[in-house]
Amino acid sequence: DAGVTQSPTHLIKTRGQQVTLRCSPKSGHDTVSWYQQALGQGPQFIFQYYEEEERQRGNFPDRFSGHQFPNYSSELNVNALLLGDSALYLCASSRLEGQGGSPLHFGNGTRLTVT
Amino acid sequence: GNSVTQMEGPVTLSEEAFLTINCTYTATGYPSLFWYVQYPGEGLQLLLKATKADDKGSNKGFEATYRKETTSFHLEKGSVQVSDSAVYFCALSGAGSNYKLTFGKGTLLTVNP
DSSP states (O other): OOOOEEEOSEEEEOTTOOEEEEEEOOTTOOEEEEEEEOTTSOOEEEEEEETTEEEEEOSOOTTEEEEEOTTSOEEEEEOSOOGGGOEEEEEEEEOOOTTTOSOOEEOOOEEEEEO | OOEEEEOOSOEEEETTOOEEEOEEEEOSSOOEEEEEEEOTTSOEEEEEEEOSTTOEEEETTEEEEOBTTTTBOOEEESSOOGGGOEEEEEEEEOTTOOSSEEEOOOEEEEEEO
8 A cells, every 4th residue: 555655756946946746645545735844844734635625724925836636646836936945845645534534644755955 | 823842852862761752832722732753764654643631642662641731742752772763743733633733843863772
């Protein structure tokens, strides 16, 4: 049973460029959340997708956008990259069942470096 | 808003030593509390959780008790192993919403043989 898979594992971009990161959730999961983890910090919630819609958003600018596909996979897009966007981007999936849902399962992340 | 404060690291211990990593939180209502572990080059793995006051989460010899009166969820293990070396994150989620986690900054644990 494959867990959460993310691609690519590493990425180097230049300031001002745009980037797309991809995530496939764990089998049986229907909800995908994205987190940004800066070096030496805890992950910060970006947004969550369920039924192909953004359901909740953290404190991130509109340069950060996403999408969820009918097969539950998801993309994170970041436009007009800044040096400060350099971080590990983590995808997490879960099942939206009942109160509180199921525990989050995290992927290994995409390391984005902006130069 | 919600916040998590955890013990600054790094923490260095010898094998078989006792481990405590302190975690306190600020939240409205009754959050769920979690400890996640991150091994080098990997994503986060759920270590244990507790969903209501006085609950004790446990896994792989690690334990943490949800203390509402002190708003704490300290992680403990009686005898650490070299393989426990990792970064440990305390986190909380609001009631009915486990996908939006608020994390602490993490504590790096190194266990020497």
